[in-house]
Amino acid sequence: MLVHPKIDPVALQIGPLAIHWYGITYLVAFGLFLWLASIRVRQTQFAQAGWTRRDVEDLLFYGVLGVVIGGRLGYVLFYKPGYYASHPLEIFAVWKGGMAFHGGLLGVIAAMGVFAWLRKRPFWQVTDLIAPCVPTGLASGRIGNFINGELWGRVTSPDLPWGMVFSGAGPEPRHPSQLYQFGMEGLLLFGFLWWFSRKPRPMGQVSGAFLIGYGLCRFTAEFFREPDAFLGYLALGMSMGQWLCVPMILAGIVLCAWSARRGFPAGEKVAA
Known part of the structure; x- marks a missing residue:
């Protein structure tokens, strides 16, 4: 049985300026996206469609807006709608925490839709480009969760060698579910999608593979993750994350x- 090391969430303090580990993991996530997407646009199917490094930089800007706005609104609407309906001004208090991946995903989808419309590119071409670049950012975020000692797992047997006691979660050992998610929706999903997207696929195929892959990884991880205390288990004993x-x-x-039937290659220039 292990004990969470209680890492100081502040990585660096310079006078009144505090740099948090969680903020660093976000920067790492964005940096990895920039690097991986820059590799993607050099692949034949995207290079022939005229994608450039400048497009990647613009995509990152749109994506950051989608993640922050969508992630916050998703948390508000999916997890605590009643509370925020009574305290609407706290919706903007993002420094108090409260982000939801599924909301962030919807925010990114909306942002990519705006990008595709403005650049007159097929929407699924845009999402196919970025899909394999997302899991490394998810992995980085889960490391941030582990450093903060938050979103811990369910209680497990004391005999589990990697069972971990988290401060604030009681004396029982728990699954380090943040690390499970790091491995599954981060490394495993990235490896699969990067391999799957190496050759041209019908437009929308890589995006669909991401949705299926992340959904399955997250659904599985939720069996080991402690559900939110204010929600508990919902219908059929499933958590909100699973639903x-x-x-x-x-x-x-x-x-x-649909994409297999349609058959357009991801980089083909077709009407948006």
């Missing part, structure tokens, strides 16, 4: 089937 993954997986299956 939000169900439409995500179904949407991915429909998208993969």
Whole structure:
């Protein structure tokens, strides 16, 4: 049985300026996206469609807005709608925490839709480009969760060698579910999507694979993650995270089937 090391959430203090580990993980996530997407635009199917490094930089800007706005609104609407309806001004208090991945995903989808419309590019071409670059950012975020000792796992047997006691979660050992998610929705999903997207696929296929892959990884991880105390378990004993993954997986299956039938290569210049 292990004990969480209680890492100081502040990585560096310079006078009144505090740099938090969680902020650093966000910077790492954005840096990895910039690097990986720059590699993607040099691949034949995207290079032939006229994608450039400047496009990647613009995508990052749109994506950051989508993550922050969507992630916050997703938390407000999916997890605490009643509370924020009574305290609407606290919706803007992002420094108090409260972000939801599924909301962030919807925010990014909306942001990519705006980008595609403004640049007159097919929407699924845009999402196929960025999909394999997202899991490393998710992995970085889970490391931030682990450093902060938050979003811990469910209680497990004291015999589990990597069971961990988290401060504030009681004396029982728990699954370090942040690390499970780091491995599954981060490293594993990245490896699969990067391999899957190395050769041209029908437009929308890589995006569909991301939705299915993330949905399955997150759904599985939720069996080891402690559900939010204010929600607990919902219908059929599933957590909110699992219920939000169900439409995500179904949407991915429909998208993969539709793209396979349509058959346009991801980099082909077709009408948006």
